[in-house]
Amino acid sequence: MSKKTDYILEQMIKAYLNEQNPIGSMLLQDSLNVPASTIRVYFKQLDSDGYISKLHASGGRIPTQKAMKYYWHQFFNYTFNTELEINSSLELLKVASENDLFCLVVDNNKVFLNEVLNIDNRFIILDFSQKQVLINFNDELNVLFNQIKGYEINDIKTILYRLNLLNILDEIENAFKNKIKFICGEKIFASIVKLSSFSSIMNAKLLDYFTSSLIYDELFLPEYMGVKIDCNFKQNKSTLVLAGSIFTDYENVLNQLREAI
Template identity: 30%
Template sequence: MIKVEDKRELILKSIIETYLSDNTPIGSNELNSSLCIPASTIRVYLKKLSDEGLITQIHISSGRIPTILTMQNYWRNELDIDSELDIKNEIFLYHLLKEYKIYCLVYGGRDLVLKEIFNLNDKFIILDFEENEIVLKYNSQGFDFLKTLIGLNLFDLENIVLKVKFVELAQKISNLKQSLVYSKINEQRAYQIYQNDEFAKLLDCTVDRKFNKNLQFEPLFKKGFMGFKINAQFLGKSVNIIFAGSVYTDYNKVLKQIKEAA
């Protein structure tokens, strides 16, 4: 016999996964067929889940769908963003994200490490990242401070620079990161998320600063939308990727297809 709490979770999960798969509201008869729980029992749980604000009806005569809050909690527990992606075909990625209405920003910098800093005639400080460099106006305090940061990657360096309000270096890091944007896919979707000029923040890789957690909902995104950051290899380069779209998009299915195509 299925426990009461298990029935509740089973019914809720079935509604979520059915809606992600088919984008179709589900009723007690469909749940009865798939779960083998009496329809009368299911209707009791549907009422409870509705009262708790976890599911809702679009129309009085229609089945139920999960609420935005339910989907946010679902993705916090179920989204698979810990394993690194390996993307070898940009055209495949483009068509997949178009199909699922997902915006995507691909940018490098994860493998850039501050190797050394140099004082150039007390006029400039040069930060050496091997294949890239940043040039700053010289001052002795800045030079001494930066020497303590040798060995950090670009993103860790940026976090520290922002905390101490080292404005010139923060801007130079932003410029460097912008030069490392490798791909933007489905920019129209970025606009649809906001419906105003706020969408531009998703086109700039400085949006990375707002991802103190790799999964973000409001206030970074408008209600009903979300974004997440994941590590990847993109055409042989170490990158971060930010995906953004509706909370009702099946992101695990998308990630699975990307992994299977690798």
């Protein structure tokens, strides 16, 4: 895509997110100071490439899912680089509700396995930075946890999953459920997620689906998306997850959160 075509698409999407109506060449002509005839040439190319579509013969264009995925990839990976400060749960709830979004805030502070204690060959106490986890003793587990002493909890969870020690993994995850600092919009999440059960949102498992800052069809139904953003929530390092329509104006959502400081 040429820089000019990319620019026309970007401005068309911004106009669509603002208007929530099909965008015509005349509307962009006024805002971009570019002749409508020139814009229509770019529209034709974007239509051919699958980035925009025309609902009616005489109507304007709307961005496709392909266009929105491209737009949000550019925005969150190259444009958005400001550290987000969130100091009010009420304001976060208000912004999420107004924009029909699922919202989750998870404590992002690092947690390490500090000590492994053998209690009379009956129990093993896993002493983490913030709390302890008690599991039944066996020699193999005792050796394993002593080998990974000092590891960060997410690395430990990955090891347990790969070794199929799912019962131990569940015990550790249940012990750290309080890493969730804020959650709202669970009904929205249930209506847009592919999974038949969404119990995983009640702990930090949801973050495991994010191999990058954005996620689409891997987890959500068509036309929906999720975004993961590092932030400071009430002055604590945290991860914010927002999920909703791919046509939601997430840039405006983030601006609303900034203004709520």
